[in-house]
Amino acid sequence: MKADVFDPRALREAFGAFPTAVTAITASDPAGRPVGFTANSFTSVSLDPPLLLVCVAKTARDYSTMTAAEHFAINILSEAQKDVSIKFARPLEDRFAAVDWARAPNGCPIFAQVAAWFECSMHDVIEAGDHVMMVGRVTAFKSSGLNGLGYARGGYFAPSVAAKANSSAAGGEIGAVAVLERHAALPLGDQNLSLPRYSAAGGDPAKTLASQLERSGLSVHDWFSLLDL
16 A cells, blocks of 8 residues: 555544634636535635635536636635535535625625635636645735634634633633432522532533532532533
8 A cells, every 4th residue: 555545534534623714615607607615725825916725626516617717706704604604515506595695896706794705816726636726816805804614623613602712711710500409399499508609710610510519418410501600
C-alpha cells in the first residue's frame, strides 16, 4: 500500500477537526436562473488584489455551471441560518424558494441576514484532485456584523454561544440545581425546605452537586437540567 493512501472516512474526520465557517456559493446559469450549494472549504487569499477561494467538488450538482460562470458569490451564513445550510446541501429542485434573496451588482444571488457576502469575478479555476479551487476577485461585498455559523466534526455550532460558555467557565459561575422528592412527591409547598445549590468553580457542576447531596445522606438519581446561572 502506498504511504499516501488513507481511509477516506478517517481522513475526512481528521480534516473535520478544523472548525470552519459555513457558506453558500451562488451564481446564475446562462439563462439567469440562480444556482448554489453549501460549502465550508472557503478562505480569504489576498487583500491586494482582493482575492478569495472556495473548493468545489467535481461531483457537485451545479459544478459545470458554477465553474463556467463569469461571476459567483459567497454567502457567509449567520448563526441563525443552519436551516439554509441544510437546504443548500441537499439535492432540492428549488432551493431558492425557501430563502429571502436578491441580486448583487453582477447578478449573483445574495441571501438576507447573512454574516457577510462577497460577489466576485472568476479569477482562476485550479485543478485539485476531486475538487477544484475557484479563486474569485472581490467586486462587491458587505458585512452585517452578525456572527457566522460554525462547523466542526460533522456538526454545527454558534460561535457566540461557545464564547459565552467559555466566558462562564473562565470567570463566571456555572451551577446546578437539584429537585428533591419526598414520599413520592415534590415538597414544593414546604416552607422549611429549599433547593440545594452549590457552586462548582472550575469543575463539573453536576458532579459537585451530586457529591454534596450524597454527603447529606440523600440518594442521587438522574439529572435532567444544567443551568447557566
